[in-house]
Amino acid sequence: MRPAVLVTGATGFLGGHLARRLVDNGDCDVRVLVRRDSKSAPLEDLGMELSVGDLMDRDSLRSAVSGVDIVYHIAASFRTEHLTRDDMWRTNVQGTQDLLEVSHEAGVQRFVHCSSVGVHGAINDPPGTEESPFDPGDRYQETKAEAEKMASDFGEQHGLPVVIFRPAGIYGPDDLRFLKLFKSVNSGVFRMIGSGKVLYQMIFVEDLVDGVLLCGMSNKAVGEVFILTGDRPHSLNSITQTIAETLGVEISSLRIPSTPVYVAGALCELVCRPLGINPPLYRRRVDFFRKTRAFSIEKAQEVLGFSPKVDLEEGLRRTATWYEEQGLL
Numbered sequence: 001m002r003p004a005v006l007v008t009g010a011t012g013f014l015g016g017h018l019a020r021r022l023v024d025n026g027d028c029d030v031r032v033l034v035r036r037d038s039k040s041a042p043l044e045d046l047g048m049e050l051s052v053g054d055l056m057d058r059d060s061l062r063s064a065v066s067g068v069d070i071v072y073h074i075a076a077s078f079r080t081e082h083l084t085r086d087d088m089w090r091t092n093v094q095g096t097q098d099l100l101e102v103s104h105e106a107g108v109q110r111f112v113h114c115s116s117v118g119v120h121g122a123i124n125d126p127p128g129t130e131e132s133p134f135d136p137g138d139r140y141q142e143t144k145a146e147a148e149k150m151a152s153d154f155g156e157q158h159g160l161p162v163v164i165f166r167p168a169g170i171y172g173p174d175d176l177r178f179l180k181l182f183k184s185v186n187s188g189v190f191r192m193i194g195s196g197k198v199l200y201q202m203i204f205v206e207d208l209v210d211g212v213l214l215c216g217m218s219n220k221a222v223g224e225v226f227i228l229t230g231d232r233p234h235s236l237n238s239i240t241q242t243i244a245e246t247l248g249v250e251i252s253s254l255r256i257p258s259t260p261v262y263v264a265g266a267l268c269e270l271v272c273r274p275l276g277i278n279p280p281l282y283r284r285r286v287d288f289f290r291k292t293r294a295f296s297i298e299k300a301q302e303v304l305g306f307s308p309k310v311d312l313e314e315g316l317r318r319t320a321t322w323y324e325e326q327g328l329l
């Protein structure tokens with residue numbers, strides 16, 4: 001019988017790429033957990049089975065995992081700074097706990113959990129590895145750290161084969177998170193916040209999907225945690241310069257000190273959150289310019305055979321092309 005797979009978060013960036021790849025590969029039945037108001041029609045058109053539900057609704061999760069062999073749990077409350085701490089916690093932590101429990105009850109054979117390198121906070125002594133200490137730097141990262149620990153403990157205690165992956169910054173077609181940076185470089189108004197010497201490591205979304213599928217298939221992966229990112233870090237100066245070259249524009253060498261911007265981010269959060277508005281600037285966004293995120297992918301290479309193929313120049317070019325095709329740039 002063909003295996004059945006459940007993907008959560010398929011209306012989002014990574015989950016969408018993963019679910020489409022699974023359909024393209026054609027060797028399993030793909031079910032996706034979608035919220036009632038999510039834009040899910042295109043997924044159904046591709047032949048995926050929609051299971052309407054919500055991570056905050058345990059009964060809906062029970063139906064979603066019924067008859068499923070592999071769960072790829074990608075969904076999270078991520079670009080939702082307007083949410084209260086409680087709502088973020090209910091989705092990312094309680095939702096994961098509920099999904100683990102119903103998956104175990106339903107006899108799921110593998111649970112692949114998407115965490116984040118953000119659980120480590122800043123990496124002061126690069127490269128970070130799977131053994132680097134947890135030091136989440138904001139409430140989103142706190143929920144990712146807690147959910148990951150829970151998934152790991154649940155797997156050990158109940159014999160559910162859990163695999164955890166921690167992606168670094170994901171980019172590529174369909175992502176809108178880096179669009180602001182592209183737009184600002186393109187318009188000529190971009191100013192680096194801080195020195196720009198901070199290291200950042202990104203992964204092109206299709207490379208990440210390769211790694212996630214290895215987490216779902218490799219027998220050696222069970223019970224393990226893998227950092228999945230591109231093969232090397234780049235300074236922010238180098239990333240923005242590559243974007244500028246891709247777009248055929250020049251960027252200013254003027255810089256803005258990061259501390260006042262960080263304070264402005266904190267103020268925006270303070271004002272916007274009680275009003276339920278996503279703040280235009282928030283501390284996690286400013287942390288992008290302040291915190292080193294450089295990692296080793298040696299474990300994923302050795303254990304999974306993970307091998308990212310798209311280098312930064314190529315990945316940024318493909319991303320820019322997609323933004324242009326969508327009329328976003």
Ligand SMILES: NC(=O)c1ccc[n+]([C@@H]2O[C@H](COP(=O)([O-])OP(=O)(O)OC[C@H]3O[C@@H](n4cnc5c(N)ncnc54)[C@H](OP(=O)(O)O)[C@@H]3O)[C@@H](O)[C@H]2O)c1
Pocket residue numbers: 008009010011012013014015033034035037038039053054055056074075076077078079091095114115116117118144166167168169170171177
């Ligand atoms: N993007 C990155 O750079 C990055 C880096 C490290 C880790 N990650 C992790 O990677 C995963 C995917 O990130 P992404 O960039 O693809 O995020 P995304 O585009 O924001 O997608 C989030 C997905 O989660 C779903 N979701 C949110 N709350 C839900 C709930 N209560 N019940 C059911 N589904 C819910 C969303 O559904 P709707 O369409 O209904 O909103 C959407 O499909 C997340 O776990 C994130 O923490 C991302």
